[in-house]
Amino acid sequence: MNIGEVAKKSGLPAKTIRYYEDIGLITPLRDTNGYRSFRESDMHKLAFLGRSRALGFTIEDCRNLLALWDDQDRASADVRAIAKEHLEQIERKIADLQAIRDTLSHLVQTCAGDGRPDCPILAKLEKFPT
Amino acid sequence: MNIGEVAKKSGLPAKTIRYYEDIGLITPLRDTNGYRSFRESDMHKLAFLGRSRALGFTIEDCRNLLALWDDQDRASADVRAIAKEHLEQIERKIADLQAIRDTLSHLVQTCAGDGRPDCPILAKLEKFPT
DNA sequence: ATAGGGCTTCCAGTAGCTGGAGGGTCAAGG
């Protein structure tokens, strides 16, 4: 399979696939003409990567998950630890964003949003104790 | 005021303050020895920037907010538009993260997390239709 | 032969800093 086909099947841009090769996540073969030649197993890995990335795992997490995936003798605890740590990060991020959202939505609501210069948003940014 | 003092007062690292000067957000004076010399107005702007950034506004948003802040004749509608757009982005991001969190927390719950290789997390990453 | 599409590499840029090298400046203590 050439990169175009793999890109279509996996949903990942060709650029991204080349990048994943660059950083050693996959190692497709090469045809005599220099074109990358993807096996089913490469395709499989790319799909795995696409899903992991869609769940917000970092590339390094993905690298580790991929290694665990390849290892038939892995302990599920290792996988779970990565996922749990990631989950906690996500939860922290959600909490942060919710706090921001609350502040911001309050500000947007109290701002007249008309032609006058008077603006509680700027007032808050000016004075709000961080 | 030297950069160290400003850093302490504003809570921003000196590196960041220099960076903000680099990209034209502030323009402190210079002493004869080459040291940056910050006025109260610079300090004030940095505090404004710190708060805007803490609310997740991009640097470009900050630049625009700062310009509006400086402009006594601004229309509050302009400020509100920036904040509202940002708020909507935040809300989208929260929704995305919540979806991820739900998937992930379900996976973490169903994974035994013991020494056995059997792992629903990897199974999901392998098969889940993106 | 030529046109098009697909493939290759390599370089640069994105956002918002952050770390470090290499060096000048200043105030206090010996």
Next chain:
DNA sequence: CCTTGACCCTCCAGCTACTGGAAGCCCTAT
């Protein structure tokens, strides 16, 4: 007067995870 240590300076590189573009080869169809 000299040294020490805490400042300050500039410039360059690196971080994440790609993305865009230039320059050029390959393959198929007409």
